[in-house]
Amino acid sequence: MHTRIEFDSIGSLPIPGEAYYGIQSLRAKNNFSISGEKLHPIFIKNLAIIKKIAAITNYQANNLSGTVANAICEACNGIIAGEFQTEFIVDTIQGGAGTSANMNMNEVIAHRASEILGGTKEKYDLVHPNDHVNCSQSTNDVFPSAGKLTVLELMPQLISNLSYLERLLEQKAIEFSDVIKMGRTQLQDAVPTTLGHSFKAYQSVVHRDIKHLIAITAEMYTLNIGATAIGNGINASVEYSSTIAENLARELQLPLKQADNLYDATQNVDSFVRVSGVIKTAAISLSKMSNDLRLLSSGPKTGFGEINLPARQNGSSIMPGKVNPVIPEVVSQVAFQIVGNDVTITMAAESGQLELNPFEPIIFRNLFSSIELLTNAVMTLADNCIVGITVNEEHCRDQVEKSVGIATALCPFIGYKKASEVAKEALKTGLSIRQILLKRNWLTKEKIDDILDLRKLAEGNVPSNDAAVGAVTEIH
Template sequence: MHTRIESDSIGPLSIPNNAYYGVQTLRAKHNFSISGEKLHLSFIKNLSVIKKAAAITNFQEQNISADIAEAICKASDEIISGKFQEEFIVDAIQGGAGTSANMNINEVLAHRASEILGGTKDTYDLVHPNDHVNCSQSTNDVFPTAGKLTVLELMPHLINNLSYLENLLAQKADEFSDVIKMGRTQLQDAVPTTLGRSFKAYQSAVCRGIHHLLTVTDEMHTLNIGGTAIGNGLNTSPGYSATIVQNLANELKLPLKQANDLYDATQNADSFVQVSGAVKTVAVILSKMSNDLRLMSSSPKTGFGEINLPDKQNGSSIMPGKVNPVIPEVVSQVAFQIIGNDVTITMAAESGQLELNPFEPIIFRNLFSSIELLTNAALTLADNCIAGITANREHCLEQVERSAGIATALCPFIGYKRASEVAKESLKTEISIRTILLEKDWLSKEKIDEIIDLKKLAEGITPSINHLHSILT
């Protein structure tokens, strides 16, 4: 392999001659063999957008010449379009608060811009990664800005998939609105409800989660770009800080704004904790729903058997005919991972010191992962599970009729003590509540039928009474 020599403050290093990255990038590659994961592709793209906007702003401020600014912009556009992805070799998890990632983009753009101007990758004489590409910037404002822009890019895909899931849940709520089933609390029979009500509750929870995500994501539009190292804008020209955000907003067609307190925005990462928390909350909602689906579909002979999940694959290498609830299972596993990611993000945000949080690389690695995991999980839950669920209507109704849970509806008419006696006797003898009431002759058949109207009970409708004892026989 042909190589060239590049040097930094640490010393010289041999670089593959065809590489667009440089000495600081390769040194970081050697130092941080951690996860084997490279920088997120969207993150790289957003770093490039920032560098383009910075080049435009620096030209406007007469910090760099027109030809250098134009070359940086052209090189940035190439990376934004997807070229040179193999040149980004630093690990997603890295020390240095993201300096390695920032220098990776700086060096690639400097070398490519030099080529555009007719030079080669041998020197930085035409375009320098620090003096030109990184002009008026610091890793400390570039890196978190790229993180926020990446969240803004990834979040709409998650919102779309969750909205799709919510719509399917609404359809199932309507489809199952007349399916009477036994409601359960603490896994014990409680009172009748409908399967439609269960799915409507899932829909409402997902809707609430979407609203929460939209709320916290709005904070991602507020950037610290222009603050450079600690928020005071050191090494920027007077007009740069006032212009860079607008130029960046023009490139992305987003309503971006600069933080009111750049010191705060540079040292605190709580906005990412809020986003992670919202993503975790939705993951918990989907996992709880998945737990319910697994219970309600437990079957074929010894479980709840209230619903049927679509058969997706063989469930066992040894038990013939077994089909497992694999989609709810994978959704719960995604939730477990996201919860773990959130703990890491929380600790990383808490552990920043003084004027900078150096742990944003792990924050971004985990946050991007959480968003994408949940995006995929929401879609697979919708398409591979919710859409194909069917109800065992007769079985659900039979369970309600056999349950002692309907004794709760008797309390306003015969009192808690008598209702409890009826419930215990039904459980012990397996004789229905209706039959026991007739045998005790506490209520007439007509009144029993009026009180134990399962459709009304499922909707929470209790027959009106003027006085507790007026219907006793």
């Protein structure tokens, strides 16, 4: 196998002759055999976009020759198009605040740009990874900027999937609007409601999560690009620092802007914590919904048995005919993982010191993972569960008729003490609330029928506010 020798400040290493990566990438690969996961391909693409626009901006600022800038841009275009993916060899979890990822990109671009100019991979005489590709930059501004661009690219699909789920929940709320069932608090009978109200509540929380995701994603438009090492723009010209964010915004057609305080934007990663927190909240909401679906469909003969989830696969290797609520189960597992990711992101943000947070690699690894996990979980919940839910309407109504929960409606008419006596007698004797009231002759039959009208009890006295749940504005 043909190799070449590359040198750095530590020493030398043999590099595979055909490799576009260089010595710093290989050292990082050897040092960080951690997760076995490589850099996210969308992150790689966005880092290449930043390198391309940096080259153009450096040319405009007379920091690079047109020949070198064009070669860098051509090399970047290949990476942006998905080429050279196997050349990005560093682990996604790495020490050094992302320096390994940045240098992996710089070395691949430098070697490819040298080839474009007629050179070879044997030396960096035409295009140098630090002097040319990394000109006017630091890992500390390009790495977090690429992270934010990646969040901006991943988030719209999650929001789109949640919007789809919201529409399905709204359809189910309408479909089940006449299904009277027992409402429960703390798993005990409470007061009647409708299954439509339950699904309308699910729709409402998803709608709220969508709004929060859109709002928090807007924070990703503010970049610390141009800050270089700590925020003072050292080694970057004024011309470069003042135009790089604008040029990047123009290239991506996004409302990107440079942070007002580059020192703050370089050392603090609180915006990623907020994004993670909103994603976690959405995941928890879906997990709570999944818990409800498992309870409401439990049985099918010895549980609540109020709804039926679509049968997706055999539930047991030993119990014939058993079908488990596998889709809600997997959604909850995704939520558990996202909560764990959020804890890691939170601790990583808190553990930064002084002018830089060195833990952005694990922040990005977990944040990208959370977005993608939730994106996929939402679709499987929507398509493999929600759309196929059916209801056992007679069973739901029968449970309400037999429940002591409807005794709550008696309080305004006979008082809490007498209503409690009725409820206790119903539990003890098995008689219905209606039967006990008639026996005690406290109210007329007509009044009892009016008070215990299940439709009126289920609807309650809260005015409808369906119009409050409407479309939300999509992000770019």
